Amino acid sequence: MGTPGTFSLRRVLSLMRQDFTAALRDNVMVYIIVAPLLLALVLKLLIPAAESSSLVFAVDRGLSPDVVDKFRGYGDVVLSDRAGIISRVERLDAAAGVLDDEGGLCLVLEGNEPRALVETYETILEDIDHGGAGADYEEVNLGAGGSIVFDLVALGLIMGTLFLAGTLSGFTIVDDRDTKAIQALAVSPTRVSEYAVARGLLATALGAAVAAGVNYIMVGRSVSVLRLLTLAALSGPLSALVGMVTGLFSHNQITAIAMLKIAMPAYLAIPLGAILVPGRFQFLFYVLPNYWQMEALKTLYAPSLATHGFWFSALVTLACSLPFLMMVLVAFRRRVGLRP
Amino acid sequence: MRRFFRLFKQDLVLAFRNAMMPVLVFLIVMMAVTVRFVLPKDWQPAETYYFVDQTEGAPYETVLRQSGVDAGKFLSDEEALRGVVRKDRGGIGVLFTGSKTHPRITIMHSDGVTPQGVNILKATLNAMVRRVTGSEGRQFSGESSRVRFLRPQAEPVPLNLTALPGLIAFEVIVLGFMFVAVFIFQEKHEGTIKAYRVSPGGKVAYVLSKTLAFAVLGSVYGCGVLASTMGRSVNYGAIVPLMALGAALYTLIGISVASFFQDLSEWLLPAVLLLTVNMIPAASMVFPTFSPRWLSYVPSYPAVFAIREVLFPSGKPILPLVGALVAESVAAYALCLFLTERNLMKEGRSWAPQGRFR
Numbered sequence: 001m002g003t004p005g006t007f008s009l010r011r012v013l014s015l016m017r018q019d020f021t022a023a024l025r026d027n028v029m030v031y032i033i034v035a036p037l038l039l040a041l042v043l044k045l046l047i048p049a050a051e052s053s054s055l056v057f058a059v060d061r062g063l064s065p066d067v068v069d070k071f072r073g074y075g076d077v078v079l080s081d082r083a084g085i086i087s088r089v090e091r092l093d094a095a096a097g098v099l100d101d102e103g104g105l106c107l108v109l110e111g112n113e114p115r116a117l118v119e120t121y122e123t124i125l126e127d128i129d130h131g132g133a134g135a136d137y138e139e140v141n142l143g144a145g146g147s148i149v150f151d152l153v154a155l156g157l158i159m160g161t162l163f164l165a166g167t168l169s170g171f172t173i174v175d176d177r178d179t180k181a182i183q184a185l186a187v188s189p190t191r192v193s194e195y196a197v198a199r200g201l202l203a204t205a206l207g208a209a210v211a212a213g214v215n216y217i218m219v220g221r222s223v224s225v226l227r228l229l230t231l232a233a234l235s236g237p238l239s240a241l242v243g244m245v246t247g248l249f250s251h252n253q254i255t256a257i258a259m260l261k262i263a264m265p266a267y268l269a270i271p272l273g274a275i276l277v278p279g280r281f282q283f284l285f286y287v288l289p290n291y292w293q294m295e296a297l298k299t300l301y302a303p304s305l306a307t308h309g310f311w312f313s314a315l316v317t318l319a320c321s322l323p324f325l326m327m328v329l330v331a332f333r334r335r336v337g338l339r340p
Numbered sequence: 341m342r343r344f345f346r347l348f349k350q351d352l353v354l355a356f357r358n359a360m361m362p363v364l365v366f367l368i369v370m371m372a373v374t375v376r377f378v379l380p381k382d383w384q385p386a387e388t389y390y391f392v393d394q395t396e397g398a399p400y401e402t403v404l405r406q407s408g409v410d411a412g413k414f415l416s417d418e419e420a421l422r423g424v425v426r427k428d429r430g431g432i433g434v435l436f437t438g439s440k441t442h443p444r445i446t447i448m449h450s451d452g453v454t455p456q457g458v459n460i461l462k463a464t465l466n467a468m469v470r471r472v473t474g475s476e477g478r479q480f481s482g483e484s485s486r487v488r489f490l491r492p493q494a495e496p497v498p499l500n501l502t503a504l505p506g507l508i509a510f511e512v513i514v515l516g517f518m519f520v521a522v523f524i525f526q527e528k529h530e531g532t533i534k535a536y537r538v539s540p541g542g543k544v545a546y547v548l549s550k551t552l553a554f555a556v557l558g559s560v561y562g563c564g565v566l567a568s569t570m571g572r573s574v575n576y577g578a579i580v581p582l583m584a585l586g587a588a589l590y591t592l593i594g595i596s597v598a599s600f601f602q603d604l605s606e607w608l609l610p611a612v613l614l615l616t617v618n619m620i621p622a623a624s625m626v627f628p629t630f631s632p633r634w635l636s637y638v639p640s641y642p643a644v645f646a647i648r649e650v651l652f653p654s655g656k657p658i659l660p661l662v663g664a665l666v667a668e669s670v671a672a673y674a675l676c677l678f679l680t681e682r683n684l685m686k687e688g689r690s691w692a693p694q695g696r697f698r
Contacts, residue, residue: 093624135444
């Protein structure tokens with residue numbers, strides 16, 4: 001072991017080894033690895049399906065096949081009688097009914113559809129009524145694309161993964177406190193900085209590996225993994241911060257879960273909500289490291305929303321995390337009695 | 341009955357302890373601040389359409405500018421248009437060439453745009469062409485189209501409130517799912533379940549006391565969220581029973597799931613995955629045309645739409661949704677009783693003669 005009073009890498013590695021074994025035994029690590037990957041798989045399948053979902057027309061079966069075919073060009077068509085059409089429109093989705101009413105086409109809607117969707121249905125009906133506009137069309141597919149919803153979900157999932165990895169160290173700290181192992185550490189030469197580095201390094205390594213997996217599932221190779229791993233590394237103090245805060249305020253797993261219930265929405269929702277906040281108020285978030293982590297992730301996943309460059313945001317993530325981590329370390333040391 | 345109320349009181353006291361109240365108060369304050377002060381009431385996502393008008397006099401660009409399209413969305417030539425569509429994932433480019441009266445329109449897009457999506461875009465562009473050319477075109481059906489609403493059109497919901505039905509359904513009423521498991525693991529750890537099994541209390545009182553405690557807690561939490569975000573504009577007489585019913589359903593499911601596991605760390609992964617699946621109906625709220633039949637089999641499906649209807653009434657009858665929720669709760673109750681007997685109570689019998697304490 002290292003000399004008491006100096007920072008010892010050997011003690012750090014020893015603590016990491018203990019954590020790794022404990023986390024594997026306790027399933028928490030399995031959860032932190034498996035949950036984001038499974039979630040990524042589900043979302044990868046679900047979001048494109050939801051985004052490409054077709055409009056649904058419940059069409060009067062008395063209408064001519066020509067008209068029915070025209071509606072098929074815009075979405076899925078269900079042929080039905082008048083009562084069936086009304087019943088289909090009444091269902092929970094936003095299907096539109098099409099009736100042949102006194103010689104004219106009539107669109108039947110519930111009344112609770114979003115205005116933009118009503119306008120879309122009206123535009124389609126108007127186009128069918130007018131039979132086009134005399135314009136010639138050409139369609140050019142430029143290849144790989146994406147969607148802003150998908151990009152934001154991928155970004156949120158990566159950020160959630162990095163957060164979850166931070167909680168791994170939190171659970172270990174809670175376990176140390178619950179089993180009084182921390183009291184044994186307090187009378188050993190282990191310093192609070194070594195304790196934090198050990199917890200933070202394991203969380204960072206795990207977070208980086210799982211984030212790379214999530215990234216591959218969600219967007220393949222279209223995002224630079226090297227940059228993602230760099231950001232995960234620069235977010236190491238932030239991961240340690242998440243763990244130390246969880247450990248500081250929780251005496252057992254129950255309070256740790258309660259803490260996560262507060263911390264997770266705060267960690268994810270604040271920077272996500274900031275996207276909707278006008279530019280002149282963005283400065284209010286500048287002090288938060290998770291805001292800058294999201295800014296850096298925006299440059300990778302949603303460049304159209306990014307307001308700063310990758311390196312700037314990634315380095316500010318690191319710079320903003322350190323003072324918070326120092327404060328929490330001081331409080332943690334006082335609480336558990338580890339050496340300064 | 342007295343035994344049941346004693347148990348209920350005990351569970352309620354425990355539910356309000358254990359750092360639960362500060363957590364809930366913090367979450368309510370956070371939601372209130374976010375909804376009232378952070379999220380705007382109206383927000384338009386950044387436009388992802390880009391245009392180049394090379395027809396004489398650029399009449400299409402003029403119409404688009406008049407309808408409020410941002411000046412930055414108009415580009416100088418086809419190459420620039422291709423470049424920006426390639427760069428902006430999900431962007432769509434529209435190039436107008438030919439003459440004003442017979443334009444040739446090139447639509448550029450990336451993978452993932454469906455043929456129906458392209459046709460809808462063509463219908464929108466056709467409307468613009470008709471506006472520019474002043475042409476009425478050929479009337480397909482001989483009469484102008486009409487739109488009829490089964491009920492008066494509902495007022496658009498302000499953006500900052502749109503997430504509330506989801507928050508109530510996926511945060512407030514699932515509270516019981518998560519915390520009842522914590523209770524059960526604590527009871528297993530402390531051996532309380534074993535002690536309970538040899539006491540005169542039955543599985544019905546055990547299940548119902550927890551269910552009622554979390555129904556109360558869920559309703560109090562939900563009322564806190566709604567009072568701090570929507571204030572008096574909510575029909576509390578309808579939403580409170582609905583939240584209590586939803587919370588009861590998820591507590592019953594929570595007891596059933598937790599009965600299979602020994603501690604929190606074993607339970608965490610399956611629980612989070614179940615909660616994730618439970619949130620899939622949110623996709624139907626974000627994309628109103630996305631509603632595959634299998635989605636309606638997710639337990640939260642009727643709850644989320646019933647809550648939305650109560651919070652933002654559109655006149656749609658909610659009785660079928662409430663009926664579905666009641667049916668789910670009855671089924672969950674039966675399953676919960678079976679699993680409680682099989683997985684939880686058997687621990688107490690392990691040392692006792694078989695059947696003696698039934």
